[in-house]
Amino acid sequence: MSLIATLVVTRGGAGRDSVRQRYNVRFEPGESLLDGLCRIRDEQDATLAFRYSCINANACKECMLRLDNKTVYACTARLEPREMIVEPLPNKRVIRDLVTEIAAPDERLPRSTGFKPA
Numbered sequence: 339m340s341l342i343a344t345l346v347v348t349r350g351g352a353g354r355d356s357v358r359q360r361y362n363v364r365f366e367p368g369e370s371l372l373d374g375l376c377r378i379r380d381e382q383d384a385t386l387a388f389r390y391s392c393i394n395a396n397a398c399k400e401c402m403l404r405l406d407n408k409t410v411y412a413c414t415a416r417l418e419p420r421e422m423i424v425e426p427l428p429n430k431r432v433i434r435d436l437v438t439e440i441a442a443p444d445e446r447l448p449r450s451t452g453f454k455p456a
Contacts, residue, residue, distance in 0.1 A: 340364045341419040345374060347386065348425040351432035359383075365417045371424070372401055372412035375436075387435035388412070402427060403436050 343363050350356030361382055363374040372390055379386045390401040392413060401412040404425040430438035 340366060341417075343374060343417040343419060344421045345371075345378065346421060346423050347375075347378075347436065349386075349435050351426070351434040351437070356432075363417065369417050370413050371405060371410070371415040371417060371422070374417050375412060375424075387433075387437045389437050389440075400440075404428065 341364070343365055345361045345363055346358050347361060348356050349359050361378045363377055365374055365377075372392075375386065375388050379388075388401070388403070390412065391398045392401075399411070402409060403412055404410070404423075404427060405412075405415050406423050409427065424436065426432045426436045427438045430440070432438050
C-alpha cells in the first residue's frame with residue numbers, strides 16, 4: 339500500500355536566501371525520512387543536498403536534521419502521510435540545503451594548501 343508524504347524542505351545556504359520547496363514522495367509504511375530524501379534526489383531533484391553515512395542507525399550522526407521543529411536522525415524518523423517540515427540543524431552554519439557544519443572549528447583538520455612536489 340503506497341502512501342504519500344509531502345516534505346517541505348528548506349533549501350539554500352552559503353550566502354543565498356533560504357526557500358522552502360515542496361516534494362510529494364511515495365512511500366511504504368516503515369520507510370524512513372532518509373529513504374524519502376534519497377528518493378527525492380534520485381527521482382525528482384538531483385540538486386537536493388543532505389548528508390548521511392549509514393553504518394548502523396544512530397551510529398554516525400551524519401543525518402541529523404530538524405523535522406517538525408525536533409532534532410532527529412533522518413535514518414530513524416519515519417515518513418508519514420502528511421506534510422512534514424524538514425530543515426537544517428539550528429545554530430550550525432548551513433553549507434547547502436540540509437547540510438550543516440558538524441565539527442566545531444577547533445576540531446577540524448587544517449585546510450590543505452595542496453600537494454607540493456619535492
